[in-house]
Amino acid sequence: MDRFEDMRNFVRVVERQSFTKAAGDLLIPRATMTNSIQRLEDRLGTRLLERTTRTVKPTHDGEAYYHRCVQILADLDDADTSFTNPDPRGLLRVNLQGTLARTFIIPAISEFKERYPCINLVIADGDRFVDLVHEGFDCVLRSGDLASSSMIGRRLTLLREVTIASPDYLARVGIPETLDDLEAQGHQMVCFLSGADDKPIPLDFVVAGKVREISLPPSISVTGADTYAACAAAGLGLVQVPRYRVADDLRSGRLVEVLPEYPPEPMPVSVLYPQNRQLSARVRVFVDWLTELFARTEF
Incomplete structure (x- = not known):
C-alpha cells in the first residue's frame, strides 16, 4: 500500500x-x-x-x-x-432528493452508466439536511433556496410551482379568488418545516413581479415532501409544490389548482458540493451530466 x-x-x-x-x-x-x-x-x-x-x-x-x-x-x-486514464473511475457517493431522483434521474441513470462505466455510483435519497463531508457524500441534489455557506451550488433548473388543495377542502372553505380571500374565507395551510432547524415555510405568491409571503394557520406540520403533498389530497389545507409532482392529480381532478393568477415563485434545483475541495473528475462529470439532463427536461 x-x-x-x-x-x-x-x-x-x-x-x-x-x-x-x-x-x-x-x-x-x-x-x-x-x-x-x-x-x-x-x-x-x-x-x-x-x-x-x-x-x-x-x-x-x-x-x-x-x-x-x-x-x-x-x-x-x-x-x-x-x-493516463481519460475515463473517470472509482467510487462516487451522491445524495439525491427522493422525488426528483425517482421522476427524472433514475429513469435516465443508465445513460450515465453507459457513458462512465468505470464509476461505481452509490445513490442515497431523502429530503433531510446532509453533512456532505462527515457523511461521506461527494455531492447532493436539493430543491429550494441554498442556505449553507459551507457548500458551493450549481443551479440546474427552476421548477414551476402551483398552489393546490383537494375538492372537498375547497367545498368546505371556499375557492379563493384573491389573496385577501385566504384570510377572509378562513383558509388553512399545511406547514412544511425545512432545514436542520425545522423552519416553517410560508406560502408565497408573485404579485406584479414581487413576492408576497402569507402564513395561514397550519392544520398540520410536516417535514417530508411526499407527506406534504399527501396532506393536500387528504383535505388538510393549501400546499405549494412543483407542478410536475401533482400533474396527474390535477388532470384527474383529485387536486385543484387555486389562485393561478398569483403563482408561487419557481423553486430552484441545485447540485451542491463542499467549497473547500477541488472537484474530482468523478464529481465533475456527474454534475455536468445532471446539468445536461435538466437542460433537456420539460417541467
Missing part, C-alpha cells in the same frame, strides 16, 4: 469520523484501515487522530495535514485522468 493510498484512507476517516464507516466506504477491512493510519502516523512522526469510544477527530497536526491531503489527492486525480 503506497503513501497516497494511506492519505486517501486518512482523509476518509477524518470526514466520516469513524474507522468502520471509512473502511466500509472504501470497501476494505477495518483492520487494513487501522494499519494504514498507524503506518501514516509512524512515517510522519506525529499523532494525526484523537480516538474515543464514540468518534474520531483530527488533532491540530491532523487538521493541517488533512487540508494538504485533500488538495494533493485532487491534483493527483486530475493528473491521472488527464494523462
Whole structure:
C-alpha cells in the first residue's frame, strides 16, 4: 500500500469520523484501515487522530495535514485522468432528493452508466439536511433556496410551482379568488418545516413581479415532501409544490389548482458540493451530466 493510498484512507476517516464507516466506504477491512493510519502516523512522526469510544477527530497536526491531503489527492486525480486514464473511475457517493431522483434521474441513470462505466455510483435519497463531508457524500441534489455557506451550488433548473388543495377542502372553505380571500374565507395551510432547524415555510405568491409571503394557520406540520403533498389530497389545507409532482392529480381532478393568477415563485434545483475541495473528475462529470439532463427536461 503506497503513501497516497494511506492519505486517501486518512482523509476518509477524518470526514466520516469513524474507522468502520471509512473502511466500509472504501470497501476494505477495518483492520487494513487501522494499519494504514498507524503506518501514516509512524512515517510522519506525529499523532494525526484523537480516538474515543464514540468518534474520531483530527488533532491540530491532523487538521493541517488533512487540508494538504485533500488538495494533493485532487491534483493527483486530475493528473491521472488527464494523462493516463481519460475515463473517470472509482467510487462516487451522491445524495439525491427522493422525488426528483425517482421522476427524472433514475429513469435516465443508465445513460450515465453507459457513458462512465468505470464509476461505481452509490445513490442515497431523502429530503433531510446532509453533512456532505462527515457523511461521506461527494455531492447532493436539493430543491429550494441554498442556505449553507459551507457548500458551493450549481443551479440546474427552476421548477414551476402551483398552489393546490383537494375538492372537498375547497367545498368546505371556499375557492379563493384573491389573496385577501385566504384570510377572509378562513383558509388553512399545511406547514412544511425545512432545514436542520425545522423552519416553517410560508406560502408565497408573485404579485406584479414581487413576492408576497402569507402564513395561514397550519392544520398540520410536516417535514417530508411526499407527506406534504399527501396532506393536500387528504383535505388538510393549501400546499405549494412543483407542478410536475401533482400533474396527474390535477388532470384527474383529485387536486385543484387555486389562485393561478398569483403563482408561487419557481423553486430552484441545485447540485451542491463542499467549497473547500477541488472537484474530482468523478464529481465533475456527474454534475455536468445532471446539468445536461435538466437542460433537456420539460417541467
